[in-house]
Amino acid sequence: xNIKLIKRKDFSLLILGKLVSLLGSNMQxxxxxxxxxxxxxxxTIFASxxxxxxxxxxxxxxxxxxFGDWFDRKKTIxxxxxxxxxxxxxxxxxxSLKGSxxxxxxYVLVILLEITEIFxxxxxxxxxxSMVDKEELLEANSFNSLVMNIGQLLSPVIGAVVYGTxxxxxxxxxxxxSFLISAISEMFINIPKKHKKPEKISMKAFKTDLxxxxxxxxxxxxxxxxxxxxxxxxxxxxxxxxxxLIFIIKEVLKATxxxxxxxxxxxxxxxxxxxxxxxxxxxxxxxxxxxYLSFISIALSILIMAVIPSKAILGSFKSNLIPYILLxxxxxxxxxxATIANITxxxxxxxxxxxxLMGRTSTVFNLAVTVxxxxxxxxxxxxxxxxxxxxxxxxxxxxxIVAVRRYKVALMKLDEQEDGIRGDVINxx
Numbered sequence: 083x084n085i086k087l088i089k090r091k092d093f094s095l096l097i098l099g100k101l102v103s104l105l106g107s108n109m110q111x112x113x114x115x116x117x118x119x120x121x122x123x124x125x126t127i128f129a130s131x132x133x134x135x136x137x138x139x140x141x142x143x144x145x146x147x148x149f150g151d152w153f154d155r156k157k158t159i160x161x162x163x164x165x166x167x168x169x170x171x172x173x174x175x176x177x178s179l180k181g182s183x184x185x186x187x188x189y190v191l192v193i194l195l196e197i198t199e200i201f202x203x204x205x206x207x208x209x210x211x212s213m214v215d216k217e218e219l220l221e222a223n224s225f226n227s228l229v230m231n232i233g234q235l236l237s238p239v240i241g242a243v244v245y246g247t248x249x250x251x252x253x254x255x256x257x258x259x260s261f262l263i264s265a266i267s268e269m270f271i272n273i274p275k276k277h278k279k280p281e282k283i284s285m286k287a288f289k290t291d292l293x294x295x296x297x298x299x300x301x302x303x304x305x306x307x308x309x310x311x312x313x314x315x316x317x318x319x320x321x322x323x324x325x326x327l328i329f330i331i332k333e334v335l336k337a338t339x340x341x342x343x344x345x346x347x348x349x350x351x352x353x354x355x356x357x358x359x360x361x362x363x364x365x366x367x368x369x370x371x372x373x374y375l376s377f378i379s380i381a382l383s384i385l386i387m388a389v390i391p392s393k394a395i396l397g398s399f400k401s402n403l404i405p406y407i408l409l410x411x412x413x414x415x416x417x418x419x420a421t422i423a424n425i426t427x428x429x430x431x432x433x434x435x436x437x438x439l440m441g442r443t444s445t446v447f448n449l450a451v452t453v454x455x456x457x458x459x460x461x462x463x464x465x466x467x468x469x470x471x472x473x474x475x476x477x478x479x480x481x482x483i484v485a486v487r488r489y490k491v492a493l494m495k496l497d498e499q500e501d502g503i504r505g506d507v508i509n510x511x
Contacts, residue, residue, distance in 0.1 A: 087221060092271045093213055097226060099267035101233045103163060106260025108237035110170070112346065113245040113253040114188065116339060119332055121185065129325045129463025133456030134189055135196040142200050143449040148291050150204030150441025152283070155212075156273040158205040162198050163265035167258050169194050174254035183250070203448070208440035212274045224357040227425055231353035238346030242339045295443040298435060304369075305447065307492045308427055312451035314485040315377065318478040319420075320455045321462035322384060323349075326475060327413065329466050330391050335402040335409075348410045352417025357425060369426055370493040376423035377486040380416050385479035387412045392472040 087093060118128050150158070173191055177183050183191075214222045244253050299305050331337045331345055367375070389395060390405050390412070399405065435443045465474045 087214065087218055087225065090213075092273070093210075093222070095267050095271045096209065096213070097229050099163075099264040099271075100226075101229055102260045102267070103166075103264035104230055104233040105237050105240070106257035108234055109241035109244065110253050110257040112238050112241035112343070113250050115328060116245060116332075116342070117250050118185070118188065119328075123333070124467065126460075126463050126467050127185070128329070129321070129459040131185075131188060131192055133459045133463075135192055136453065136456035138193055138197045139200055139449060140453065142197060143204075143445045144292055145288075146201045146204040147295060147441050147443070147445030148288055149201065150207065150445070151291065153205075154275060155205045155209055156268065156271060159202055159209070160265050160268045162202045162205070163261045163268065166195065166198050167261040167265065169198070170254055170258040170261065174251055174258055177251040177254060200445070204441040204445045207444040209273055211440065223425055223428055227421065228354060228357040231350050231357070231421070233350075235347050235350030235354055238343040238350070242343030246339050292446075295441075295446055298443050299446060299450075303495070305431065307489065308373075308431075309447065309450045311373075311377070311485065311489045311493075313454055315380075315482060316451055317454040317458040318462075318481045318485075319380065319384070321458045322387075322475060322478050323413075325459055325463045326466060326471060326478075327409070329463075330409070330471050331406070334391050334396075334471060335406050337402070337406060341406065345406070345410055345413070348414050349417050352414040353421045356418045356421035370495065372426055373423050374486065374490055374493045376419040378483070379419045381479050381482035381486055383412050383416045383419070384475060384482065387416075388472045388475035388479060390472075391475075392470065 114131075115128070118131060122128070169191070173183065173187075176187070210222050210226060211219060241253060244256065299309070327345075328342075331342055337345070387409065390409050395405055396402065431444070431447070462474055462478065465477075
């Protein structure tokens with residue numbers, strides 16, 4: 083790891099601010115998951131709350147992408163963190179007055195936070211690439227991934243303790259304060275002003291700049307291949323982790339809130355382990371082969387995972403402790419494979435996309451690969467309610483294997499242009 087990179091005030095403050103807000107957000111997401119399941123006990127309702135976020139993403143991602151490239155990124159991220167502070171603070175006040183919040187209110191909260199996240203993500207997409215040199219980008223992304231995953235490791239445990247002891251209200255108060263702290267830290271960051279706003283804001287200017295980002299995606303074989311494969315992967319894999327495993331652990335294995343927190347911590351630990359070894363692994367394996375091996379390993383692991391909640395396995399043990407441990411181990415492996423692939427693809431995406439166009443390009447890319455996640459969450463969430471979870475997970479694994487095999491040739495062709503994509507970055511690791 084480049085020590086000089088960590089010692090830079092702007093980079094360190096950025097990572098610190100992101101870490102603080104991440105801790106608060108993940109604690110709240112963890113607590114809301116438990117709160118909704120306690121109220122309803124339904125995987126379908128739980129999945130619908132996750133899935134509703136696609137509505138603002140579909141409507142606002144193109145707008146957010148262009149605006150992220152037009153306006154000062156520092157002012158944007160500060161204002162949006164302050165807005166999150168206010169929104170969550172209002173909800174905490176309502177909870178204090180009424181003693182609870184309803185499912186419809188949770189729907190509204192999810193939509194509001196998703197709107198701010200869309201615009202925040204667009205502005206933030208170019209911040210790290212604009213702060214560091216090109217040869218430092220992989221290390222910067224790896225360190226960012228490492229720190230954020232440490233936050234994901236700690237937040238479920240802290241969330242379980244805080245939620246179990248004080249309830250959802252206190253979790254919301256902590257999350258609100260975390261966004262305030264993040265906004266304050268971002269005020270002291272010097273972010274290069276590489277945004278470019280047209281002389282006159284109009285629909286014509288908006289359409290021209292949006293198409294510029296779309297054309298970059300269309301013209302790059304790596305990005306277009308990742309969109310096609312990523313869409314299928316997210317459709318089948320995201321529901322496994324966002325709905326399936328939570329439902330299995332809480333409703334099938336009847337795990338305690340603390341055990342659920344430990345499981346979330348295991349997932350985060352896998353994402354911490356991966357960045358530590360990612361640089362050396364990336365140097366040895368070309369990007370196409372790396373993506374293929376990672377994705378096929380995820381698919382095979384999910385198929386193995388499908389056996390654990392079956393009646394045959396559960397009936398073989400007096401308690402659910404062994405199935406819980408097995409599920410945690412396999413989930414750890416999946417997390418490692420996924421994180422290595424994400425770091426690799428993210429770094430290359432940053433290299434092939436001009437910083438001035440990063441906002442609109444990244445939002446279009448993210449929208450394309452995530453648009454079917456809510457559909458998958460609703461579909462598979464419904465299946466978890468009506469058939470054995472083992473069958474549902476097995477279906478996910480089989481679909482993923484077929485998709486990865488289908489795109490194997492395209493992934494391997496990426497290696498033919500890898501040297502041109504990566505440039506000198508790998509030589510500097």
